[in-house]
Amino acid sequence: MKARVTVTLKTGVLDPQGKAIEGALTSLGVEGVTSVRQGKVFDVELDAPDEAAAETALKAACEKLLANTVIENYRIAIRNGAGKAAPGSKEG
Amino acid sequence: MRAAVLLFPGSNRDGDVARALRRSGAEVSTAWHADTALPEGTDLAVLPGGFSYGDYLRCGAIAARAPIMDAVRAHAARGGLVLGICNGFQILCESGLLPGVLMRNANLRFICHRQSVRVERADTDFTRGYEKGQAIDICVAHGEGNYTADRETLARLEGEGLVAFRYSDGEGRVTEDANRNGSINSIAGIYSPKLNVLGLMPHPENFVDEIVGGTDGKAMFDAMVASRAA
Numbered sequence: 001m002k003a004r005v006t007v008t009l010k011t012g013v014l015d016p017q018g019k020a021i022e023g024a025l026t027s028l029g030v031e032g033v034t035s036v037r038q039g040k041v042f043d044v045e046l047d048a049p050d051e052a053a054a055e056t057a058l059k060a061a062c063e064k065l066l067a068n069t070v071i072e073n074y075r076i077a078i079r080n081g082a083g084k085a086a087p088g089s090k091e092g
Numbered sequence: 093m094r095a096a097v098l099l100f101p102g103s104n105r106d107g108d109v110a111r112a113l114r115r116s117g118a119e120v121s122t123a124w125h126a127d128t129a130l131p132e133g134t135d136l137a138v139l140p141g142g143f144s145y146g147d148y149l150r151c152g153a154i155a156a157r158a159p160i161m162d163a164v165r166a167h168a169a170r171g172g173l174v175l176g177i178c179n180g181f182q183i184l185c186e187s188g189l190l191p192g193v194l195m196r197n198a199n200l201r202f203i204c205h206r207q208s209v210r211v212e213r214a215d216t217d218f219t220r221g222y223e224k225g226q227a228i229d230i231c232v233a234h235g236e237g238n239y240t241a242d243r244e245t246l247a248r249l250e251g252e253g254l255v256a257f258r259y260s261d262g263e264g265r266v267t268e269d270a271n272r273n274g275s276i277n278s279i280a281g282i283y284s285p286k287l288n289v290l291g292l293m294p295h296p297e298n299f300v301d302e303i304v305g306g307t308d309g310k311a312m313f314d315a316m317v318a319s320r321a322a
Contacts, residue, residue: 013195013240014195014198014240014274016195016196016197016198016199016200016274017196020200064157065149065153065154065157066149068150068153068186068193070191070192070193070241070242071240
């Protein structure tokens with residue numbers, strides 16, 4: 001089973017890297033950018049009997065290591081074996 | 093005093109801190125990250141500076157989950173001393189032994205310079221050699237030293253007197269200019285509630301010998317050794 005874990009900074013946590021990227025985009029002439037927040041994406045492959053079990057394992061992975069929940073949120077999107085998007089996920 | 097310096101892949105200040113401890117009279121051994129116990133009779137566990145696991149994921153995140161950290165947690169729970177310097181402070185925060193988090197410096201630069209910090213209290217096993225309010229001359233070298241914590245945690249740290257050091261000028265004035273990494277309330281180091289765990293970004297081990305231009309770090313090692321003399 002394949003899954004994508006997205007870790008982002010919580011609202012209100014200062015993101016100096018995002019700010020620097022935002023400034024660079026503006027100086028490159030990319031118009032209309034009003035805010036950039038930097039995050040992390042983990043593409044995970046795992047053996048699990050079903051999606052619920054995979055979600056439980058990935059939640060543990062996020063809580064124990066992938067995210068620092070003091071400053072970060074995480075989102076788990078599970079994709080089925082054929083690599084198609086799981087219901088509710090926009091990732092394919 | 094028996095000190096154990098923890099070694100993670102990517103630690104690089106272990107030799108300096110071991111030398112500083114020996115100069116102050118400690119017996120020093122090394123504990124490997126994959127070990128499950130600290131050496132017999134350890135009084136002080138030291139998490140040295142460096143770049144454990146190449147700072148992958150988040151600084152200190154992977155080291156904080158190493159097998160030896162369970163032994164460090166048990167040691168701290170028994171009242172044993174724990175000192176985390178720079179990357180060691182990051183590891184202590186990631187492991188939950190200290191609250192809060194060290195984020196990328198606000199100016200996005202790696203900073204490496206002499207720095208004064210104000211000693212917030214001089215009644216702990218780490219700081220008895222200083223005076224309260226004294227500005228000590230020390231060094232910083234880090235890219236992620238911008239301390240932050242949620243409002244409740246910060247209120248607790250301040251309310252219970254758990255801030256150990258603040259970035260200051262040479263006279264001990266805590267100014268915006270002196271706070272080069274953007275840390276909230278200019279925090280350079282914090283204690284655990286029982287004052288036996290200290291994490292700090294500055295490197296006291298840099299300044300224990302006149303030959304390198306400063307000795308203000310030595311009193312910290314002397315105090316730790318004196319606290320567990322015998």
